[in-house]
Amino acid sequence: MTRTLTAELAIDVQAELGEGPAWDNRDGRLLWVDIHQGLFHRYDPLSGDNTTRGLGTPIGGVVPHADGGYVAATGTGFDWLRPDGSIVPLAAVAGDGMRMNDGACAPDGAFWSGSMALDRRPGAGTLYRLGTDGVASPRLTGLTISNGIAFTPDGTCCYFIDTPTMRIDVCALDSPDQSVTSRRPFVRIPEGTGRPDGLALDDEGCVWVAMVRAGRIHRYTPAGVLDTVVTVPVAWTTSCAFGGADGRTLFITTASTLQGVSSPDEGAGGVFAVDAGVSGPAALSYRPDVTR
16 A cells, blocks of 8 residues: 655745755755755754855755765856865866756765756756766766666665656666666656656665656655655655654755746745655765775
């Protein structure tokens, strides 16, 4: 039997395109972004404070940096947001008419993020890996909307979404350079149930996927069986991440505007939360020169 949960509004902010949630265990804050507005948010659930920093460029996602600050997929590449407020470019990868999108760190300390064309041109996107040596290299090409990605704890595979395929794929990764050796469908999304966007893994190995345009989060078992649905009172659910003191809170980002159309839903663009009944890991940090 499929379990049903209901998420409630946690951050009442009308983000245009809220995305990239990631829990920072260093200070107990949720990191998230408003992609098109170039805003980097940090939310403290204990105080309710949501601080915002404008970067002046689209920002696909942010993760902790082991040396302090954060690594962000910004504009057409990767930047280090240093603790002193300065921004250090790390790698430029995407060309004109492109932007970076969703991303996450792997257990080996590398940061992965994909690109997409501003006009959503099919096949123009690439999934990149920013290695611990600071070199960014492609891992998947021919993508359209590179979206959610999450890694198994042993780093041998990742779950990945290219939204227009209407699939969640599982990719096998080869050591030590983490090249993608195979890619196969894990779950095919039926028409009429939304489009797969961001995702997260829980500590039981299940995959939680934001179904944009459906106002739902789906949880799939390792066998690909849908066993939990989280309903959200905003149709444009974009991504999700585990956080909170016990790691059991699932935070869900939403959008207030998609492709120039404004959402009629109350709370659109806000961040929602629900007790998932299971814990999930905090965001991993980018660890430069981890082998040196």
